[in-house]
Every structure is written in C-alpha cells, then in structure tokens.
Amino acid sequence: MNIGFVGLGAVVETAWLPALKRLSLPMTSCWGYDSNPQRTLPGVTRCESLQALLARPLDTLCITTTSLQHLPVLEAALASTVPRIVVEKPVAATLAQLTHLRELLTLPEHAKRVLALDHWMARDGALCLALGKMDTRWHPEHSNEAALLTISVDDIVGIEGFLLEPSGFNRAGEPIALNFATGEPDTRQLRHPDGVILDIGTHVLAMMRETVRYLGGDDSLELQLITAKDRLGTPIAYGDTQTAEGEAHLQGNLSGIPVNLWLNKYAGPGVERKGISIHLRDGRIIRQSRVPGGERVELLTGEKALSWTRSGAIYDHCLGEHIFGPHSLFVRAPLEVAKLTQRRIAEVEQLLQLQQALRGPH
Template sequence: MKFGFIGLGAVIETAYLPALKRLNVPLEHCYGFDVDVSRAPDGIQRCESLDALLAMKHEMVLITTSSLWHLPVLEQVLRSEVPRIVVEKPVAATLEQLAHLQALLAEPENATRILALDHWMARDGVAQLVRGEIENDWQPEAGAALVSPLIASLADIVKIEGYLLEPSGFNDKGEPVALNFATGEPDTRTLKHPDGVIVDIGTHVLAMMHETLAVLGADNQLALTLVEAKDRLGHPIAKGDIATAEGSAHLRGQLSGIPLEIWLNKYAGPAGGQKGIRLYLRDGTVLSQDRLGAGEVLEILQSENVHRWTLNGAVYERCLARCILGENSLFVRAPEQVSHFTQRRIAEVTALLQLQQQLRGPH
C-alpha cells in the first residue's frame, strides 16, 4: 500500500513508526510532508510540498499535524483523489471548525472517505465482553470463562467510568513534569491551553467508552459537566484564563443516557499508569479494562469471583492492525461504518470543547 503522513512530529517517531515496524509493514511506499523541514523521520520518504505528496495518488493519507491544522489540511486533501483519509485526534480543534467539518461531511462522497481516529477505539476488550465473545488473542488466566451474555441492553448498565492517570516525574524544583507516553522520558514541552488534559487525553477515554456502548446501540447524545480542573501544580483554572493548560480534570455527565465519570491526570506521579474503563451492571458485576505494563488486562468482577484475560502489545499497533491497514481496515471490512465512527469522534470532541468554554469563559 502506498500511503502518506501529513505532519511528521513526535507522534510519528514515538507511536506510528514503531507500530508499523512491529507489524512488518513495508515502508518503501511510505511518504510524508511537514512544513518544518527539520522533521524527517527515518523510514519515511519526505516530499517537498503537500501538493507533491498528494500528486502521488496514495491509497491512504493520515493527517497527523497539530490539531489546529487538521481541518485546513483535510480540506486540501479532499480536493485530491485520495480515497481514504485518516485524521488523528481531535478531528478538529474549535467549535467553529467542527461546524465547518460537518458541512463537509454532508457531502456523501466526503463522509465515506474520512475516518476520525482515536487509537483508544481499538481498546475493545469490554466491548467484546458486552458482545458475549472474547477474541482468541486474549489469553485467559486460570478459570477465566465467559459462560453467558452479561448484558442484553443499555438498561442493564448503571454507570461507566473512565480514567487516564499518567505517571509523571519531577524537575529540579520538585515540580511534577509529564513523561512521554511512549518513551517514558520527561516531556520538555510547556503545555498551554487548549492542549490540556480535557481535549488532549479526554478524547481517548471517551472514544473507548463510546465504542463500548455503541455495541449496544448507544447514540451520540453526550453531555458533560466539570467537577474540577487544576493546572500542573495543582492550582484551579481561573475563569478567563485562556493560557494555562489543565494538568488534571474530573468530568461527569451522560452518554446515551448512561451516567459517566472520567478522571484525567498528566501528573499522577509514580503511582500513575491507570488507563481504562469500568462498566457497572445492575446485578453488581463490573467489567474492567486497564493497561498493565506493555499490555491490557480485562476482567469480570462478580462478588468474590474474578475472571481475567491479558493481551500484550502497544495500543497504536493494535489500532493500525484492526482499523487502518489492509483487509482489516474499516474502509474495507465495514465501509458503511466509517461515517459513524467519525460522527462519534465529533460528538466527543464537541462535548469536550464546550466544556472548555464553560471552564474558561467564551473564547
């Protein structure tokens, strides 16, 4: 497959390229462009302009620029003949951009070409439990079994919780500093609004929640309120502050009528690392998926009984294999679903951006 990346920043080197190499995807037909000429990752053949990249008639283009540039780049790609366009999260960066995006998607030929991606939508272990079938790549621990369907409808669910609590380190002043999600090295960037946790990592948790509930027919009705938001040093975000990034946040709301809560923290310290969801059922059963080291842990908790499965591998690798590449691509195995995935991502980003407006005031 001939494919191209537009935007060659850190996510390419720390996530995409390692995943492609682990999946043994040939890179001789992998091209890229970035306005920053210093960005030239090994393995990607760099094009001199975006027009030059698009003229190569790629089978797929992935938009991996900074979020504010997703929509302008997408508009240019739509004028080309590229049949499959994948846009990294968040699919757009402002409410105005989202409204314009929806106008573009109103054209049927556009809606079938554009997949709004969040790699956590491939973290589908709880969704498999909800469907009543666990795929063979999940390894059961002793006695683990799914003996009967656990859920018949959304009415069986009491609430859903999500969390992304990232480990962090400390600088020479003893202040918390974020760690790169892929390398574990200190993240030297100074994050500013709008790149705080609400939109930066809240998208991941909502995508995992939404795809899980979509198995039962959940719609895109999503409403969020903010319980608390603090900056990197633990200070509240003041109304009117449109500069300081949120370092942590607690969200509450409803998704398709199901109560939800989300905890986000880029500075959870050495005890961080929890990344997943919990689904609470009316009969007391809890379905849980979390990261553990380099893999996933899936559990059914019923009173004193715990059924557990594990799955090794990076999330980006799983996402590329299950959603983007070859015959497993959503464009191939479920083309009629591509627009639905994109609309779910739009609903999530819309709710998060509205929350930022409530937190900081109109801006």
C-alpha cells in the first residue's frame, strides 16, 4: 500500500501517522508534499512538488492541507491517476468552492474516487445501541444484555450534539486551544472560516446525520445560529471576515427531529465533552461520549445507567475500519463513497450559509 499526504501539519503528525503505526497496516511507501519547504515528518518521504507526489504510484492520496487549500489540491488530484482520494474535513471552505466541487463530482469517474472524511464516522456506538446490536468491539461495564432496545427515527424526540474542548491560558491569561491528540498548546492562529462552526461543527453534524439516517431518517437538515463568540467571548461582529468563532450554539431540525449543537474550542481547563445525546419518546436517553482512552455509550433510564466502552483513538478506528485495509469503505461499499461525500458537502454548505448570515456576504 502506497500512501501520499498533501499537507504535513499537526493533524498528520499527531493523528494520522501515529494511527497508521498502531494499526500496523501493510504500508510499502509513504510520500508527502507541503508548500512549506521546511516541513518534514519522520517516515514520510518528501516530494518537491505536488506534481511529483501525484506522479508516484499512489493507492490513496490524503489531502490534509488547510481547509482553503482542499479544493485546489483535489482538482489537481482528480487530473491524476490516483484511484482513491481522501479529503480531511471540511471538504471545502467557501460556498464558491462547494459550487465548483459539485461540478467536478458530477462526473461519475471523479465521484467514485473522492471520500470526504470525517473521523467521527467511526463513532457508531450510539447507533449500535439504538439498533440493539452492540457488537464485540463494545465491552459492557456490567452484565448488560447484548441487545436492549431497537428504535427507529420515530422514537426520537430530540438530539443534542456536543463538542466542548479543553483549553489553556497564555501569559496574558487569555484562553488558548490545545491539540486534541496531545493536549499541548495549539500554536495555530485560527482565522475565519476555520472557527468552530465549520471546523468542528462538521464532526457533530456528521455523527448525528449518519446515526439518524441508519435509523430510518431522511437527509433533511435545517439549522439556525443562536450565538457565536470569538476566543475571548466577544460576539462576532457583522462584517468581520477575519476573526474565528471560538464558541457557537446551533439549533434546528434533522429529519424533522429538533436538534441542538453546542460547540466550544475554549471550554476551559479539563472541560471536555464530545458526542451526542439521543432523547427517546419514553424518557430514556442514549448517550455517546469520548472518555480517557476511548468511548463510552450509555443507556440512561431515570437513575439507572447501562454502559459499554471501546478503547482506542478515533483515528485508529476511522482509518482501520473505513479508509485503509481490505474492508475499507472503498472495498466493501464502493457506491457509498460518493453518497457519503455528498452528505458531507450538504452539511458544509449549511454551516457556510450560517457563517455568511453571521458576518455578511463575503
């Protein structure tokens, strides 16, 4: 297996490469290119240009650049012979880019090669519990039954999605982001459009929509922005096309179900909540959350809680189950690749429209 990376930044260093190492995938070669000539990573053979990388005999190309560069790189990749192209979230960063991306993907030979990645696609514990199919990946914390309930979308009265990330402080006492994989200070200077609405809102939406879809829901989605603030807690001003949102609350409906999304990259030291809560008509709640070392899924009935856990990093599960290997999505369900990408595009479009309404046309 020959893998190529375009963009050799923090997400590759702290998430992709460690996951590939832990998975022990049969990787023959790993090449990479970055527009910064000083940026290199151990185990990645650097190419001097994007064209040189695309000329390699790649099995999979991973586009891990900044979000604004995803589309230009993807367009070049589609002109090459690379058979599989995986684009980190968000698949595009502006409404104009989305329009052009849709044009590119109208060609079937293009669409089947492009997978819009969201690594939360591997977070399927809430779905497994809702279907009554907690498989062997999930370990009961007590003597839970293997199949406790089977619900459909009609049994759901509301869904909440959370992505609250722990943060630190700089010398001035201002909140700073931490790297999600290492916990170290994130040195990036985030700018619009890479605030929480687009950058991490995509995660929550992908998890919620995939769960609802497999419970029998449709792809309808309507969202409105309730609040949006910057890193220091100041509301985003109309006309501001530079400042990234640090916190946001989104509200709407998904397949007719009321939803709330709570996003915060600066939730405070030790504050971390990443997942969804599905509220059922009978009062029970299905909840999935990240916990130290893995995931926990719970079925809450009043004061009673049944729970299951799964160990491992999100990228390990995502890359191992969906992107690489003999049972990747490209192999087991090739027709789903284009459909999944279209769902990710629709979500990004909604989030970008919210940003446009918040800041004004730009």
